[in-house]
Amino acid sequence: xxxxxxxxxxxxxxxxxxxxxxxxxVDGVNFQIYKGETVALVGESGSGKSVTSMSILRLIxxxxxxxxxGEIIFNKLDLLKLSESxxxxxxxxxxxxxxxxxxxxxxxxxxxxxxxMEGLRHHHNLDKANARKKAIRLLQLVGFPRAEDIIDExxxxxxxxxxxxxxxxxxxxxxxxxxxxDEPTTALDVTxxxxxxxxxxxxxxxxxxxxxxxxxxxxxxxxxADRVLVMYGGQIVEEGDVYTIFESPNHPYTKGLxxxxxxxxxxxxxxxxIEGTVPAAxxxxxxxxxxxxxxxxxxxxxxxxxxxxxxxxxxxxxRCFLYERVEA
Amino acid sequence: xxxxxxxxxLIMIPMLVLISxxxxxxxxxxxxxxxxxxxxxxxxKDILDKKRAMFNLYDPPYKQYLSWLKNVLQGNFGVSMRxxxxxxxxxxxxxxxxxxxxxxxxxxxxxxxxxxxxxSARRPYSLIDYSATTFGFLGLATPNFYAGLIAxxxxxxxxxxxxxxxxxxxxxxxxxxxLFWDKFKHVIMPASTLGxxxxxxxxxxxRSEMMEVMGKDFIRTARSKGMPxxxxxxxxxxxxxxxxxxxxxxxxxxALVAGAVITENVFSWPGVGTLFLNAVINRDYPIIMxxxxxxxxxxxxxxxxxxxxxxxxxPRIRYD
Numbered sequence: 309x310x311x312x313x314x315x316x317x318x319x320x321x322x323x324x325x326x327x328x329x330x331x332x333x334v335d336g337v338n339f340q341i342y343k344g345e346t347v348a349l350v351g352e353s354g355s356g357k358s359v360t361s362m363s364i365l366r367l368i369x370x371x372x373x374x375x376x377x378g379e380i381i382f383n384k385l386d387l388l389k390l391s392e393s394x395x396x397x398x399x400x401x402x403x404x405x406x407x408x409x410x411x412x413x414x415x416x417x418x419x420x421x422x423x424x425m426e427g428l429r430h431h432h433n434l435d436k437a438n439a440r441k442k443a444i445r446l447l448q449l450v451g452f453p454r455a456e457d458i459i460d461e462x463x464x465x466x467x468x469x470x471x472x473x474x475x476x477x478x479x480x481x482x483x484x485x486x487x488x489x490d491e492p493t494t495a496l497d498v499t500x501x502x503x504x505x506x507x508x509x510x511x512x513x514x515x516x517x518x519x520x521x522x523x524x525x526x527x528x529x530x531x532x533a534d535r536v537l538v539m540y541g542g543q544i545v546e547e548g549d550v551y552t553i554f555e556s557p558n559h560p561y562t563k564g565l566x567x568x569x570x571x572x573x574x575x576x577x578x579x580x581x582i583e584g585t586v587p588a589a590x591x592x593x594x595x596x597x598x599x600x601x602x603x604x605x606x607x608x609x610x611x612x613x614x615x616x617x618x619x620x621x622x623x624x625x626x627r628c629f630l631y632e633r634v635e636a
Numbered sequence: 637x638x639x640x641x642x643x644x645x646l647i648m649i650p651m652l653v654l655i656s657x658x659x660x661x662x663x664x665x666x667x668x669x670x671x672x673x674x675x676x677x678x679x680x681k682d683i684l685d686k687k688r689a690m691f692n693l694y695d696p697p698y699k700q701y702l703s704w705l706k707n708v709l710q711g712n713f714g715v716s717m718r719x720x721x722x723x724x725x726x727x728x729x730x731x732x733x734x735x736x737x738x739x740x741x742x743x744x745x746x747x748x749x750x751x752x753x754x755x756s757a758r759r760p761y762s763l764i765d766y767s768a769t770t771f772g773f774l775g776l777a778t779p780n781f782y783a784g785l786i787a788x789x790x791x792x793x794x795x796x797x798x799x800x801x802x803x804x805x806x807x808x809x810x811x812x813x814x815l816f817w818d819k820f821k822h823v824i825m826p827a828s829t830l831g832x833x834x835x836x837x838x839x840x841x842x843r844s845e846m847m848e849v850m851g852k853d854f855i856r857t858a859r860s861k862g863m864p865x866x867x868x869x870x871x872x873x874x875x876x877x878x879x880x881x882x883x884x885x886x887x888x889x890x891a892l893v894a895g896a897v898i899t900e901n902v903f904s905w906p907g908v909g910t911l912f913l914n915a916v917i918n919r920d921y922p923i924i925m926x927x928x929x930x931x932x933x934x935x936x937x938x939x940x941x942x943x944x945x946x947x948x949x950x951p952r953i954r955y956d
Contacts, residue, residue: 367859369851392865399862412853416952417875427861462951478861 313340314518315364315403315486320378322356322363324589325371331589333359333373335542338617341486346512346519348533348550350526350565354586356542357522361488364520365399382486401431404479408491410471414463420447421459424478431482446477449514450507469500476507483515490522505531526569530554535623538562541597542589544617548624558626560604596629604630640955641944648936652929653705659928660701663921669693670717670919691717704925714922716915723926726911731930733803734907737900738892740823741831742885749835750881753842758869760847768839775836780895784829784902791825798825801904826903830896834888838881845877852876879950886942890935 322334334356341347349357362368363375366387380387382403387395407413415423424446425439434442440459447455450473463471472492479487489508493501505528512519521532529536529550536553538546538561546559557563564582584601587593593600595611602610607629617627670691671684692700707714713723756765792800799805803822810818849855850873858872893908900909908927915923946953 365860367856396862396864399860401862405857405860407853407857409853413857415854415858415872415876417879417950418872419951426858426863426867430861430863430867464952475857478857 314343315341316381318379320363321376322359322368322373323376324373329590332542333589334363337544339537341518341520344516344518345534346521346532347535347537348521348523348529349537349539350523350529351539352524352586355539357539358490361490361520361522364488365403366395400427401482402484403486404484405488406475406479406492408494410468410475413475414471416463419460419462420474424481427481446481450477468496472496472504476511480511480515484517486518488520493528541592545627552624558631559628560602561598637955644940651936652932655932656925656929659925663924664697668919713926716920716923718918718920723922727926730906730908730911734893734896737823737827737896737905737907740827741892744827745831745835745838749838750842753839754846756843757846772836772840775832780829780898781902783832784899787825787829803906826899826905830899842881845880846873849873849876882945882949883942886938889938890931893934894931
C-alpha cells in the first residue's frame with residue numbers, strides 16, 4: 309500500500325539491569341511507520357510501550373537501561389549506531405517527542421519562549437530576533453491568542469492544557485518528520501484532551517508528520533490512529549489497521565482490552581476487566597506471556613513455547629497459537 | 637517585593653531585642669563577673685567593689701539590661717569592663733579582619749565545592765567521585781581546630797610554605813601587589829580551615845542536587861530536543877541545582893562569622909572571634925553583647941538575602 313517506511317524497528321531489545329536482575333522491558337519488537345501515518349502503540353502500564361518510544365531517540369537512562377539488540381532505521385541510518393553528536397542532530401530536528409506530564413516536562417526556570425527558541429537557535433542557527441518571531445508564530449499555530457505575552461511566561465504560569473500546547477509548539481518547531489507522543493493527553497482533563505488531539509491532527513496535516521502515539525486509552529486510538537500495535541510483556545502481540553483491531557481483534561489480550569471499554573448501550577453493574585496483572589518483566593512465564601491471564605481455550609503449547617508474531621492477512625499480525633498456521 | 641523586604645527588616649528589630657535578652661540572661665547566669673578572677677594582691681576588695689559599682693553590676697539585672705539597651709539604641713556599645721576601651725573601637729579594628737576571613741573562606745568553598753560536586757554528579761561512582769566522597773566525609777568529620785593544627789604542622793612547620801599566624805607579616809612594609817600576596821599567604825590557611833566542613837558539605841549537596849535534577853522530566857525533554865550535553869549540564873541542570881545552594885549561602889554567612897571563633901584562635905587571627913572568646917572567659921558583658929548582636933544581625937540579614945536571591949533564581953517564587 310504505502311511506499312517506503314519512514315522508520316523501521318527490527319528486533320529491538322531494551323533491557324534494564326537492577327539488583328542483579330535482567331529486566332526485559334522491550335523484548336524483540338518489530339514495526340514500521342510510514343510517511344504521514346499515525347501509529348498507536350497500546351498496552352497496559354508496564355507493557356514496554358514507553359521504553360520502546362524512548363529507545364528510538366536513545367533516551368533510555370544508561371545505567372540501568374541498555375538497548376542490547378536491534379536496528380532502528382530512520383532515513384537509511386541506524387540510529388543505534390550513530391555517535392552521540394549525530395543522534396543529537398536527529399533529536400528534535402527530525403524526530404521530536406512530547407511527554408505525558410506537561411507539568412514536569414518543561415524546565416521551570418526558563419520561559420516558554422526560551423525553551424522553544426533554544427532548539428531553533430541550536431539546530432537552525434537562527435539569531436535571537438528570528439527565533440523569537442518563529443516561536444511566536446508557532447505559539448499562534450498551536451492556538452495561543454496572546455502568543456506575544458505567552459512567550460515570556462514561565463511554565464508555572466500556564467495551565468496543564470496550555471503547557472501541552474507549548475510542548476507541541478516546541479516539538480513541531482523544527483518541523484520533524486516523526487513526532488513521538490508519549491501519553492500526550494493522559495494528564496489532562498477530558499475537554500482539554502479533545503482539544504489537544506484536535507491540535508495534533510491539525511499539526512500533522514500541516515507538516516505532513518508521522519506520529520507514533522503511545523497510549524493506553526483506546527478512545528484516543530480510535531480517534532487518531534491509522535494503525536495499531538498492541539503491546540504486552542515487552543512484545544507486540546497484535547498489529548493491524550485501526551478498523552481490523554476494533555472490528556475483529558484476534559489476540560485474547562486485545563479482545564480483553566476492547567471488552568473492558570464500558571459501552572453506553574448495555575446496562576452493567578460491573579466493568580469488564582482482564583484478570584490478573586502484567587507479570588514483572590524479570591519473571592515472564594516460559595511460554596506465551598499472556599497465558600496465565602488468558603481467558604480463551606488455552607492449548608497445552610501455550611505454556612510451553614513462546615508464540616511468534618504471524619501475519620494472518622492484509623497486514624494483520626497476531627502472536628497467538630490459536631491462529632498459528634500448523635507447522636509443527 | 638519592596639513591601640516584603642521592608643516588613644522583614646522591621647520584624648528583625650523585635651527579634652534582635654529578644655535575642656539580646658536571651659544572650660544577656662545566659663551571660664548573667666554564668667558564675668562570676670569581669671572582676672572575679674583578679675589575683676593581683678595590690679587590687680583590694682574595695683577597689684573591686686568600686687569598679688563593680690562603676691559598671692552598675694550591683695543593680696538588678698533587668699536594670700542593667702535596660703540601661704545597656706538604652707545605650708545601644710543611641711549607638712553606644714559601652715566600654716570593655718576589663719580593658720576600658722570603647723567596644724566600638726575594638727570592633728571597628730577587628731570586624732574587617734573577620735569579614736576578610738569569612739569572605740575568603742566562602743569564595744574558596746564555592747570555587748572548590750561546586751565544580752567538584754558537578755564532576756561527581758556527572759560521573760557517579762567513578763574514581764573522582766569516590767575521592768571527593770572520601771574527602772567530603774573527612775572534611776565533615778574533622779573539627780576545625782584539629783584541621784587547623786594539622787595544617788599549621790604541615791604547611792608552616794614541615795614545609796615552611798605559609799605563615800602560621802596573624803594577618804600580615806609583622807614589621808614588613810609591603811605595598812601594592814606585595815601586600816596583597818602577603819595577605820593572601822596569611823589568609824589562605826585559616827580560610828580553608830574555616831571553610832573545610834562547608835566545602836565538604838556543599839560538595840555533597842551539589843552532587844545530590846545535580847543528580848536529582850538530571851533525573852527530572854524536563855532534562856529528558858531537553859535531551860529529546862537534541863541539545864548538546866554541555867547545554868543540558870550547565871544550563872538546564874545547573875540552573876535548577878543552584879537554587880537550594882544559593883539559599884543556603886544566605887544562612888552560611890552568619891554561621892561563618894560565628895564559626896570563625898575557633899579558627900581565629902588557632903591561627904591567632906585578630907578578628908572578632910578571638911575577641912569574643914576572651915570576652916566570654918572574662919565575662920566582659922558589653923563585648924559579649926555587642927558581638928552577639930552583630931552575629932545575630934548577620935544571620936538575619938543573611939536569611940533575608942537568601943529569600944531575595946530565591947526570587948531572583950526561581951521564577952516560581954514571588955512575595956507579595
